[in-house]
Amino acid sequence: MDKMRMESVDMTAQNIEKIGAMFPNCITETVDENGKPKKAINFELLKQMLADEVIDGDEAYEFTWVGKKAAIVEAHKPIRKTLRPCKEESKNWDKTENIYIEGDNLEVLKLLQESYLNKVKMIYIDPPYNTGNDFIYNDDFKMTGEEYSDEIGEIDADGNRMFKNVDSNGRFHSDWCSMIYSRLSIARDLLANDGVIFISIDDNEVDNLRKICDEVFGEKNFISQIIVQTNPRGRTFDRFIAKTHEYIIVYVRDVKFDALHDIPKDESSVARYQKREGDRKFRLLELRNRNPVFNRTNRPLMFYPLYADPDKLDVSLIPTERHTVEIFPRNSIGVDGCWTWGREKAANEIHLLVANLANTGKWSVFRKDYLEGTSLYTKSKGLWTEKEMNHEKGKEMVRQLFGLTPFDFPKSIDYIKKCLLIGTSCHDDIILDFFSGSATTAHAVMQLNAEDGGNRKFIMVQLPEKTDEKSEAYKAGYKNICEIGKERIRRAGAKIKEETGADIDYGFRVLKLDDSNMTDVYYSADEYDQNMLSKLESNVKADRSDIDLLFGCLLEWGLPLSMPYKSEQIEGCTVHTYNDGDLIACFDKNVPDNVIKTVAKRKPLRAVFRDNSFANSPAKINVTEIFKLLAPDTRVKVI
Incomplete structure (x- = not known):
């Protein structure tokens, strides 16, 4: 076994x-x-x-920095950690499919590797911008936390791994590059083949981020560097130029897949559809290609005559008794251009074509574009200037929820919603944000689901960084950022439900990063001597519950953390069934054969027991034989 x-x-x-x-x-x-x-x-x-x-x-040709090799090694190094469920801080624990994880995001990403490999449709992150005033994660690649703390004093008594990266630091850019590189390396593996990542950043590290992403995701998978106007008035404290914008860097996992979606047209675009046929709105678009690069010379098959009825204005591909006006795609000075449609397309859609005599006395052909189907959508532009993108909108939303502003520059939910519209569909897509902050992404996911009936699911990851004791948040009782994020999700969900009445998932399961559930002697025995071995009675730490063990097994066996499960008593033993038999676990001591047989008869895909669930080696062999007989396809393991 x-x-x-x-x-x-x-x-x-x-x-x-x-x-x-x-x-x-x-x-x-x-x-x-x-x-x-x-x-x-x-x-x-x-x-x-x-x-x-x-x-x-x-x-x-390469991009490197001090510490890059160590960052690569760190990204691939295994850790002995686990995620422990915290029901009391969760909402709708039994039914929700959303996840909120507290802990260092590098370690959390490593733990999610099996459960969410190639399953995340969209990642959005808003990492530290490395302005010289913000904090970044301090990944120590050379020493233990205690050694590092003794040397430079950058880890506090509680083990927090954040430090202020001032520009006087000799490794100012290198530290930031190492921090983001290791996390993106792991995050890439979580993305689905048609997955996309959006990364907010400003001028301080945008060039380095692009180079890192080219290496991690592949230069061919770069999509766009979107400019977002987040402060139309400009920052008054800037020395020479008042900055008004930041960037969103967009990469896909594999450009061969259709990872991105068009977005709904805005009000100004919809207003252009002023013509009607019954209840249908439409506009007229000139069929001639107005781009001078395309013409009769390089698009010869798109240059052909169309024939119009001068009275009814309908169009034909061939001259008839009615269609007597010959029209070629020529510009205003008579130069041959080309149509936007070929002959076959024009023949299939001839009912959409109409002719018009312009003020110049020259005939033109137009196509009817109805406001329906694909015409309701358009490609997102590379410049986002909508007032909804402003940081002030983000602040106002948080202020409405809390009565205070615990963050200086929270993103607007419309900012994140636009990313969600581009990067996800409304059906079951998983969205990951491992720099969750105030949980704007979770708020935006719930808001968009309420608006379009979607079933998007979020995974938020945030280090429980302490709030400043002088801040409004601390004075209001929020001792760390995670407390703010969780409370925001609760309040935002209640507000959305009150305003929309939408029947969506407003809950979230809270999981917290912690050391392994197992005592070191059973999994790192080479570090102990024989005298210590004799004093240990259990391979599970005394403070760990069955549910802790269950979720630890989910991580190793690669099962999602959001599925339903039930616990039941069978002959005095507690048996846990996860997602209707993806896994059945029993962590009791001395489990009787009848319980083993009951589990085996249910034919789960996986079964797990404790090492001391069986009295001796023959008992273990007997369990193996029971499963061979009753459930030969079940994989059985022990912890």
Whole structure:
């Protein structure tokens, strides 16, 4: 019977296996820090396998910084952590499919690797902009937290891993690049093939972010660098130019997929549809291609005559007794251009074409564009200037909910909603924000679901960073950012429900990052001596509940954290069934055979027990035989 790993995926080992499958001759062996053998890659041989010539020397097109190699290693290093459920701080725990996670987002992303691999449709993040005044995550790649704290004093007594990255720091840009690189490297794997990521940023790190994203997501998957006007009046404290905008960097997981959607037309665009046929609104668009780059020379198949009835103004592809006016796509000075439709398209849609005699005395052909179907939507522009994008709108929304403004520059929910409209459909898409802040993204997801009947689901991740004791938030009782975010979701949900009456998911499950549920001796036994082993009676920490263990198993077995589950008593044992049999778990001691048989007869996909659920090795063998007989396809493990 296999034993569960109880740590995050070792992505380096997985990558070595993948390379070994393609180039087995490039796999060698070395020893780890404990002197134990492990697989490694012969990079010199791998380079030879991948190149016609040996490439030596330092000249190469690359983007690097101090600490980049350590950031790459850190992104792939496994951790022994878990996510512990917190029902009392959740809302609608049993029914909700939304998740709110408290903890360092690098470690949380590692834990989500199995459960949400290729399942996230959209990521939105608003990371620190590295202005010299904000805080960034301090990922220590060289020492333990205690060693680092002793050396430079940047980790407080509670283990908080944030520090103020002032521009006098010799690693000012490098620290920020390392922080964002490791997180984006892991986040990419969570994106679905048709997934998209939106990253808000300003001038301080936009160039570095673009280079990092080109490396992580691939330059070909870059979509846009959107300019968003967030402060029309301009920042008065800027020295020379008053900044009015910031950026959203947009990348897709794979440009081959249709990851992005058109958005509904705004009021000014809809107002252009002033003509009517019954209840249908339409406008007339000139059929001639008005772009001078396209003409008869380079689009010869799009240059042909159309024939109009001068009285009824309908159009034909061939001359008839009525259609006597020949019209070519020529501009105002008589230069041959081309139509926007070819002959086949014109033949199929001929009922949409009408002729018109302009004031110049020249005939033109127009097409009817009805305000319905795809015409209700348009591509998003690369410049967002709507007043709804302003930071003041974000502040006002938070003020309405709390009566105070706990954040200086909260994003407007319309800002995030526009990203959601571009990056998601309304059906079951998962949205991840691992710099959640005040939980604007969660608010926007609920608001948009209420407006279009969608079932989008959110995963928010936020470090419980302490609020300033002088701040309005602290004085109002909010001791850290997570308390603000969770309360905002509660209040925003109540407000949306009151205003719209929409029957959507307003809840969220709270999970908190913590050390492993398991005692170290069972999973890191080489660090202990024999005397310590004899004193330990259980492999599970004393403060951990069945539900803690259940969710730890979900992470390792790659199951979503938002599915329903039930707990029941069977012959005095507590049995947990997750999502109708995706997993059945029993963590009691000395589980009797009848309970094992009951579980096996339900034929779950997975079953898990504690190591001490069985009295001895023969009992374990008996369990294996029961499942072979009653549920041969069930995977059984112990913790």
